[in-house]
Amino acid sequence: MKSTAFQFPIAATVYLIGGKWKCTILCHLLTQPQRTGELRRLISGISQKVLTEQLRELESDGVIQRIAYPGTPPRVEYKLTEFGLSLDGIITAMCDWGTVNLEFITEARRRREGQ
Secondary structure, three states: OOOOOOHHHHHHHHHHHOOOHHHHHHHHHHHHOHHHHHHHOOOOOOOOOHHHHHHHHHHHOOOOEEEEEOOOOEEEEEOOOOOHHHHHHHHHHHOOOHHHHHHHHHHHHHHOOOO
């Protein structure tokens, strides 16, 4: 298997948490562990398939941990690993920046989409 080398450290960060949904998932997991169904309800517009794919990638990269509880029906919960918790400052800063600039970003998006 060929290893992936990153020319710049930011490329490694974007690889790990980039994409449409990963930061949103991580934002919700920063507050507390969540079940798949809870995440789906919290994240408007994400399909079950995409949520599952994103959770598997984050788990594979060591950012989150999947915990399966025995019982009927079986229960699965996701939580941040210690490595995932190290992203707290980055995710919080992104959320804060988005909150402050939401109006500007929304207007820019409307202009770009011609609305």
